[in-house]
Amino acid sequence: MDELLAVLGYKVKTSDMAQVAQKLEQLEEVMCNVQDDRISHIASETVHYNPSDLPTWVESTLSELNPPSTFDPFGATGTIATALDDSFLSYVIYMGNPPKAGTATASLHNSMLQDVLGSESATKSVLCSYRRSFNGFVAELTEEEARKMAGMNGVVSVFPNEKRILHTTRSWDFMGFSQQVQRATSESDVIIGVLDTGIWPESQSFNDEGLSPPPDKWKGICQDANNITCNNKIIGARYYKSDGLFGSNDIISPRDSEGHGTHTASTAAGRLVNRANLFGLGAGTARGGVPSARIAVYKICWSDGCSDADILAAFDDAIADGVDIISLSVGSATPKDYFRDSIAIGAFHAMRNGILTVTSAGNRGPRRATITNFSPWTLSVAASTIDRKFFTGVKLGNDVVYEGVSINTFDLKNETYPMIYGGDAPNPIGNYTSSSSGICLENSLDPNLVKGKIVLCDRFVSGEGPLIAGAVGALLRDNSPKDVAFSFVLPASHLDLVDGSKIFVYINSTSNATATIFKSNEVNDTRAPYVASFSSRGPNPITPEILKPDLSAPGVDIVAAWHINGLSHVSAAAAYIKSFHPTWSPSAIKSSLITTASPMSSGMNSDAEFAYGSGHLNPIKAINPGLIYDSSEVDYINFLCGQRYDTRFLRQVTRDNATCSAGTNGTVLSDLNYPSFAVFTSSSTTVRRVFNRTVTNVGSPMATYRARVSFPTRTARVRVNPNVLSFTSVGQKLSFQVIIEGTMDASIVSGSLVWDDGAHKARSPIVVFASIS
Structure with missing residues (x-):
């Protein structure tokens, strides 16, 4: 406390210290960090302000307590922090649920750091504190200091603050979700929190014509910076950058400079925009799935990625702000333990507060x-x-x-241009070889040979190399999948190796090779839907008994407020369900989406359920699933007990009396009330697994459901006991068992269980597999 006051330039009477402490707690609500006399990140919490006004706000907050004659806590260096010593890394210290009301969280964090670092270093080390929806902070530590911190009382986990990557019209009609679909009057009460690259509010997708003010439950703010304003559509906007280090193209505000966040927000909840197109392509009406829903923006991604610290800060705010659905198209490069993963941690606390988090599977397919x-x-x-x-x-x-x-979208007007193979034009400046120029690396091509020509490249590249060298266009040949169309910085076409090799032969067969590149056209793909090659596959690398992904949804060649590939259709579908069933739990909404998904063909997707989960999103059926598999927080705690987390650990997470019973063991993994069934086994052993499930009737009061099982193998069988469920009221719960027994005759055997009452068909996938290689 004394050190921080000294930094701020205040001399305070002992009698005023309690009031000062209260004011500084309020100050930290709007500052993630004060270090080295400069601010590294500002995250508004209780007031509406511009970063340049913060010193004035601080001064007015404390002025009645003996103000100093001068006030300049940040020096003259602005709002961007310099890099710290290379021996320090940024670590997330996660401490579970928030402490009881009245606990000075910031003081607790500072005290813990003082025990490890000493008082002066502690003040400079903290980057950010979380206190609204869960407890924790981010600090600059050495590896040894991080180890000491991990052993302190109340600490759940300590992990490096790593950078995550982004997972990046016609789609709604393709799923049968037309503009005239049934709407709930409460749709405008649903708030979707989009954690992404920000938003471009001037897009017509975000006009608020006809929308009432935000619902009373909304507690968020519009962080005012760089001329961004909210309305009755975009009701909140925040940005986070815990390290304070911005790139030259970063916009220091919730405004989107990349496009991904604008795309995901408009796909989920954009208003109707007629005659939308991408320079003539994909023409039609662009619209979100829930055009009356509200959007809350949390900018977590920048030119250098999306840090764990900022992801957690956004979850901390979004939960407390009052969002209903959280949409997040971000992921790590490698799988993490549940409580060393910022997204899993944030989503866990969202679940505890009745909020469903929708995430993308990832962009590292097609490997399993x-x-x-x-x-x-x-x-x-x-x-x-x-x-x-x-x-x-x-x-x-x-x-x-x-x-x-x-x-x-470039138009060469059918004019032909000379052609050249990139490998024949290495740039002598820089001593590039033909192997480098053949794949058209940046600066590898000789402008004297390439200028005004169409270049054939041996790799799928951005096109910047040919563009810098003055090329008119580029033809890119490789063996990567061709199921996703990308735009380039110059006229370009992505070809397979067979056609690319024929073009290579043509170039070498004549001294006057020429070509032209046409503007793109669109065609009907009768094979759709199938899972994109880039989409990450299961099985679940940590808990293979939980089938992942859950389902698939359009994420290829979508036209929205900004053209990019994204995965926000399911966020919209979840919001759509929430508008009809506002009291449903996150797991109930998830169950309705999984059990009503349209089955997909394993012939088009060799990884079957590991590619598409339960199938393709069907929003219309999801609002009336008949049965749901509901799970409470207690069910997830029991699941975690089965994952070998103990009572002491889980109580640190929940800050309550969560308990793992003596009988809890790995079999609990099969008993999580999940709407799918997965068995991981060895091909040489006999399979026997019993799943206990409970379904809740949300359809007709009087309904009889019969089990229909499809499991195409002769060496194993699936039994359901009982195989008939008779309900007499809405909300009634009935339990059953699924017993899988036999031996494996293939590395993956998949089927399904359908509960059918004649009007509803609640379908769950069944997968037995012997290897994740």
Whole structure:
């Protein structure tokens, strides 16, 4: 306390210290950190302000207590912090649920750091504190200091503050979700929290015409910076940068400079925008799934990625602000333990507060076990295609036409240009070789040879290399999948190796090779939907008994407020369900989406359920699923007990009397009331697994459901006991068992259980697998 007051330049009477402490607690509500006499990050909490006004606010907050003659706590260096000593790293210290009311959280954090670092170092070390929805902080520590911190009382986990990556019209119609679909009058009361790159509020997708003021439950703010304003559509906007280090292209506000956040927000809850298109492509009406829902923006991603510290800060605020659904298309490069993963931690506390977190599966497919968002309290979504594809034709001088994949809006007006293979044009400046120029690395091409020509490249690249060298266009050939169309910085088309090799032969067969690249066209893809090659696959790398991903939804070639690939359709569908069933729990909403998904073909998706989960999103059926598999916080605690977390650990997370019973063991994993069934076993052993499940009737009061099982193998069988469930009231719960026994005759055997009453079909996938390789 004394050190912080000295930094601020105040001399305070002993009798005033209690009041000063209260004021400084309020001050820390709007400051993540004061270090080295400069501010590294500002996160408004209780007031509406511009960062440049913060010193004035601090002064007015404390002025009645003996104000100093001068006030300049931040010096003349501005709001961007310098890098700290290289031997220090940023660590997240996670401490579970918030302490009881009245506990000075910031003082607690500072006291803990003082025990490890000493008083002076503690003040400079803290980057950010979490206190609204859970407890924790971020600090600059050495590895040894982090180890000491991990052993302190009340600390659940300590992990490096790593950078995460972004997972990046026609889609709603493709799913049968038309503009005229049934709407609930309470749709405008639903708030979707979008944790992403921010938002571009001027987009027509976010106009608030006809919308009433935000619902009374809303407790958030619009963080005023760089001329961004909220309205009755975008009702809140915050930004987070715990290290205070901004790139040259970063906009220091909730405003979006990248486009991903604008896309996800508009896909989920954008208003209707007629005649939307991307320079003529994908023309139609762009709209979100719940156009009357409200959007709360939490900017966590910047040019250098999305840090764990900022992700947790956004969860901390979003939960307390009053959002109903959290949408997050971000993930790590590798799987993490549940309580060393910022997204799993944030989503756990969201679940405890009745909020469903919807996450993308990831962008590291098609290899198996690449999914990184897989906690059972989140809804993990794979990216699938719709029935529209963009292609770009290339016509050679010999009149042969090849079709590649890209989104090319440049018009060469059918003019032909000379061609050159990149490997024949290495740049002598920099001593580049033909192997470098062949893949068109930046600066690797000789401008004297490339300028004014179309370049053939041996790799899928951004096109910046040819553009810098003065090329007119680029043809990119490799063996990567062609199910996703990308835009480039110059006319370009992405070709497979077969066609690319034919073009290479053509270039070398004549001294006057020429070509033109056409503007892109769109065609109907009759094979859709199928899972995109980039979408991360299961099984769940930490708990293979929990099937992940949960389902798939359109995430390829979507036209929204900004064109980019995204996965926010399920967030919209969850909000749609919430508008009809405002009292449903997160697991009830998740269950309704999983059990009503449309089955997908394993013939089009070789990884079957590990690619698409229960199937393809079907929002209309999801509002009336008939039965739901509901889970409470206690169910998830029991699941964690089965994961070998003990009572002491879980009580630190929950700050209550959570208990793992003596009989709790790994079999509890099978008993989590999840709407799918997965068994991980060895191919040489006999399979026997019993799943205990309970379903709640949310359909007709008097209903009889019969179990229908499909499991196509002769060496194992699935039994359901009882196989008939008779309900006499809405809300009634009935339990059953699913028994799987036999031996494996394939590495993956999948089927399904359907509860059918004639009007509703609640379908759950069943997967038995022997390997995750």
